[in-house]
Amino acid sequence: IGIAAKKWITYHGLAVNVNNDPLAFTGISPCGFTKATMTSLEELCGKAVSRDEYKENLKEEMLAVLALKNEWN
Numbered sequence: 458i459g460i461a462a463k464k465w466i467t468y469h470g471l472a473v474n475v476n477n478d479p480l481a482f483t484g485i486s487p488c489g490f491t492k493a494t495m496t497s498l499e500e501l502c503g504k505a506v507s508r509d510e511y512k513e514n515l516k517e518e519m520l521a522v523l524a525l526k527n528e529w530n
Contacts, residue, residue, distance in 0.1 A: 459488060473498065475508050
């Protein structure tokens with residue numbers, strides 16, 4: 458998750474490395490981190506993770522959080 462502000466403009470993003478790809482960070486240094494720092498859900502869970510299942514779960518969780526936020530206003 459990243460947030461930046463430059464010249465009164467905010468930028469934000471979310472990146473999740475679902476499956477381990479040792480070549481994914483060749484030639485880039487996201488947020489200044491080294492390749493050795495990167496991990497994946499696959500590594501953390503110790504099993505293969507379905508990208509489609511992850512996307513659906515993330516969508517449902519984000520919708521639930523946003524729905525709660527709307528109730529607070």
